[in-house]
Amino acid sequence: MGKQHFDVLIIGAGVSGIGMACHLKRECPGKSFAILERRQSLGGTWDLFRYPGIRSDSDMFTFGYDFRPWTGGKVLADGASIKDYVRETAREHDVERHIRYGLAVKTADWSGMDKCWKLSARNEATGETATFTASFLIGCTGYYNYDQGYKPDFPGENDFRGRIVHPQHWPEDLDYTGRKVVVIGSGATAITLVPTMAEKAAHVTMLQRSPTYLISLPSTDKVTLALQKFLPEKTAYRLTRARNIAISRFLYLRSRKSPRFMRRLFLGIIKRQVAGRADMRHFTPDYNPWDQRLCVVKDGDLFQAMKAGRASIATDHIECFTETGIRLKSGEELEADIIIPATGLDIQMLGGIRPTVDGQEVVMKDKVIYKNVMVEGVPNAGMIFGYTNISWTLKVDVAAEYLCRLMNLMDRQGYRTVVARDTENSRAEDTILGSLNSGYIRRAADRLPRQGTHGPWKSSQNYLEDVKILRFEPIEDGYLEFDGTRTPARASESSGCLRPIRSALFGA
Template identity: 45%
Template structure:
């Protein structure tokens, strides 16, 4: 891919990250505020973010593509659950067609950002290329669209005996392109979306695949195609059909989540019934597919076409629910003394949380710790001017939230452009009871709770993980509640203000 680079290092808006969030932010910005200049900086060498990073077998979306794709660019494929390469191509095509690539510079990692109140500007330090050459950007606004986990360092559970293992050890985040697992015994450690994707993808060529989990997850079989959605798209124009299917699937996903939270016992029983029908064994389901927690206490995992259940039913894969003692020469020894023999072990043990792509922030030279801030509408940090961040939902497709955030940021930027103010800062009055912004019991969320901005129980400082409530509150948000607007001239010394008059 060519190394497109913006001509200027001084822009109105600097967007950090060229994945789903960054492309969506850039599109909304040039759609709604075409008079503003912007640049996109991306630490990786290509478009895609997560979908460029993960290249393991079977990598795919964990939700339907109609809600994952952008509302402004229809998905034209037939499948509802699609592979990572197709998503990556979709993102690159979107960026190219919208002219976003022309504003994007790759191999450019943001190291730090410092705000000057007198100048009403961010000075952003970046490291460029493999050699890490230092350069700077200046921006009136910085939009961090870099996700919420560490691309360079996955979670390490600290397994004992790794050096004793004589086979091949792989982490999905760094999958080697030349790995050949054909005819080999494979153990996949984990029970989340990555493990549930890998097991059926590896099973056809491996001698056998074992999914080794400490705790079961809820797994829901979902069709790869959406017959109703495809029928809708045949009778409506592309954009209208796409939005209709997107709305349908959003309502269904929202309804499933609400049912799980309000009727956990009934939904757990329903998931168990489906798993038993798919696997053909109550014993296997009760031991390996029945979690000790309620549905959606942790993320619900999707099995397209029931491929995981099919692999277990056919005997090409199996599941072990046990604790690990240590790695040994020929595999993994469990706490009960058994050894799972393996030629290849995949440690699908999860992610490490990281905010703002690892960049540090300061305001007028004072360091900012995001965990000591409150999140204004899950979009800005209290006490930090002219900066936004973008996260997606945990219980719905990422884009459902990221597009909502992009549109809110554009509203704020539009007011800045028209009002005569040049600075807007979220200000929290008082110290209400708080919780981490991402309120879910998943392992990587728990491990990173101490890094997260805080959320309160009421808007504008809440994020409900409820797309209906969030959309109502965000799309109609008054921009005075929780925000303080000002001009840099109000903060300059009198002599300097007079000199510039």
């Protein structure tokens, strides 16, 4: 395959990659670009995961793109609906034809002499290698390993005579009708799997080492449906989106400021849901709210399955697998025909690519992130990395807008290169995922880039603050070098302190 050059190369055709491409079409219409996607279909996460009940754990009015309203009243959408939404968005903005499927990017090297990126990609079907060059590179690969999820080595695992299935690679032929199932884990995947499988299985047990904070959400938003009857579609979407952003932000901030109060609130809601039919010890975490992500229970389905006797929770540690199930350290044995280790993700940056700059590898754990969009010291490159405390796509929109603003400024000024420089040595030990201490984040501490102690190097996980910084503050802020020269900071482009907040909630 021949060498191909583009103004912009996007790696990944998931929610982030398609969103970035749409912003390019809207805001940088003269740019040539391509999306390199390893899989044979777009959708990323929503194409990969096929386990029963797969759905969003963020409301779709904030998970949907800012520029393309999510219609209808469905709050928590199933995986297939989300993939359809991403595909329709790509087609509507004419970006689907720019996707090169089946290409796994193996190397990415920046050449200071040529002032461009050179990528090699392998066609996994034919083994053929393609070479691409680009003036600007944008990573939209998410943050986990698509090849395998995380699974501990369980003692006696080979003794189990049933079937062990990881949710990340769900087999199409798995029939769990009338079977006893044990789901190991208490995160979003387990919370989704247990009530869905309980509809057909003989019984489903969720085995957890420690509880997770849960919050029940309705699958349909009746208020939004009412608004859609009387208001234009886009207006109803904006109002619903603003409300949901405000509520999510309030819950997060209140949890950080008043953890005891929020703990009582969350546990009180669950206590009413289970109505005395379950031991509250299974729902009482030993950490504060939002030290780890909240898990969403759709329509209270988990609690309903437990009250009906179709599902149960065991809070214990595994001693070993046996021929017929799992023996716990308490001595209890859980019988199982199928065991599902919903034990989390294996974090992987840039899809496993190890970028180099003039032949020197970029070691992510040694790097600090600029505005959570660019890697310090890496020229002409951006990274779309969504939020962990609110919908991922909210960050996709503002980060993509920022990168488009940056490229447009470079074109206007005739700049060929841009790089963020941390001359103040602001690197901290916190990763870009901030204060979350979930197991999958702790396991990946040696792979994640760091955030700084202050300024544009510190990640706030604050959508309203990011709107102000990424959408309105000047690009030339004194931290970026253009063509090897640092430009002085310019005055703010924002016209009034209310504009960023209004724009964040109701659109630009």
